[in-house]
Amino acid sequence: MVLEHALLSVNPGEEDDFEAAFAEAKEVIAGMPGYQYLTLSRCLERPSIYLLLVHWQSLEDHTEGFRGSTQYQEWRRLLHHFYTPFPTVEHFVQVQSA
Template sequence: MILEMAILQVKKGEEVSFESDFVIASQFIQSISGYVSHSLRKCIEVENKYLLLVEWKKLEDHTVGFRESESYLEWKKLLHHYYDPFPVVEHYEMVMENKKELS
């Protein structure tokens, strides 16, 4: 499993529109083979900063399967104009995981 991570700096004042368009854009990333899950988190300290986390089965599912697809063109059209600066996307592999069971 690969975790894609991007810190998204959304242009100030466009957060509500971004969040709305992100919901729409989610259908495009979900349609890709090898997609597992994704989440969008909003920073508490900086109102126009977000964290995007996407889980893929393997790196190429993102770098080739998604990035070279028609779905990516739709994702890009909906979301890329919100970013300033454009985000750096990084990929991580699991080294260790520990979860506390909630009761």
């Protein structure tokens, strides 16, 4: 399993609109091959910062499958205008747990 990590800096004052758009966008990603689940969390200290974690079966399911799809274009349309700056997306594999 691969964990996608993105720290989303939402334009201040647009948090409610972002959360509404994300509710729609999560339906877009949910049907993608290799998608397992996601969580979106809001920072308590900096309320315009969100942490997006998406679990994929493989790196390629995200980088090639999702990002190369027409569904990704809808995801972009719904969400990308909320970010300043545009987030860095990184991928992780678990090495330990407790």
